[in-house]
Amino acid sequence: MEEKLKDTTLLFLVRCDDTGVITEICLAMKKRGFGMGKWNGVGGKLEPGESIEDAARRETEEEIGVRVGKLRPVAQLEFMYSVRPGWDQLVHVFFADEWEEEPTESEEMRPGWYAVSDIPFDSMWPDDRIWLPEVLGGNLIRGRFVFGEGETIIEHEISAVPDFD
Numbered sequence: 770m771e772e773k774l775k776d777t778t779l780l781f782l783v784r785c786d787d788t789g790v791i792t793e794i795c796l797a798m799k800k801r802g803f804g805m806g807k808w809n810g811v812g813g814k815l816e817p818g819e820s821i822e823d824a825a826r827r828e829t830e831e832e833i834g835v836r837v838g839k840l841r842p843v844a845q846l847e848f849m850y851s852v853r854p855g856w857d858q859l860v861h862v863f864f865a866d867e868w869e870e871e872p873t874e875s876e877e878m879r880p881g882w883y884a885v886s887d888i889p890f891d892s893m894w895p896d897d898r899i900w901l902p903e904v905l906g907g908n909l910i911r912g913r914f915v916f917g918e919g920e921t922i923i924e925h926e927i928s929a930v931p932d933f934d
Contacts, residue, residue, distance in 0.1 A: 774847060774859040778812035778825035782835065782872065783864045783905075784882075791864075791885055791905050796893075797833055797878035803856070808893050810862070811878060821861045829865075833872040833880045837865040842933055843904040846896070847913040851923065862904065895920060900927050909933065 782795035796808040811832040815824040822840055829835050844862035872880035883889065885905055890898040896914045899922075903910050912927035 774857055775814070776821055776824075777814055777858045777860050778821060778828060778863070779810040779860050780812050780825045780829050780837065780840070780863045780865060781810040782837070782868060783866050785866055793882050793884055794888065794905070795833075795872055795880055795882050796889070797872070797880045800877055800879060802877070804894070806892075808881075808889050809897075811880075812860075822863075825861070825863050829868075832875055832878040834870055834875065835872050836869040838867050838869075840865055842909070844900060844910040844912065845933055846900065846910070848896075849913070849915045851915060851917050864904070895922050896925065899925060903927065903929070 783791045784793040786792050797811050799805050799807050799809060811829050812825055813828045813832075815821065816827075819827070825840055826837055829837050840863040842861065843864050844860075846860045846862060848856070848858050848860060850856040874880065888901070896912075899914075900910050900912050908929045909932065910927050911930050913925065914922055915924040917923040
């Protein structure tokens, strides 16, 4: 019997132009723990009894001091770690274009805004350059990434989907 992957969340604040095209994305530099030294979205694990959406909202407020309203699901990504199976997870990725307060630094994360054309992929997880441009371009994505030693992607697949039902 296949074990269920641990659900986790990842959220990106985005700014759009008048036509709805995403022009800027808020990334956050991870200052400690898993992913330290990398730019990413904000998010993490669910607490007992917490929904995926509530976890994304809570993590966003804890990590960058922002309260988000409506979440837009944009990707579901399986991450498998051949050398650390305990890290295997299903990441539910969201965009939010409406929030209260401005992103502020916490003990865990230092936020920064980037133009979509200037995303620092060299300072991010290697999978980000594969799937993030797809969702920034308007596609909904399901993906699977298998990592080997040294954060090397040894296998991956992504596909556009009409929704996540």
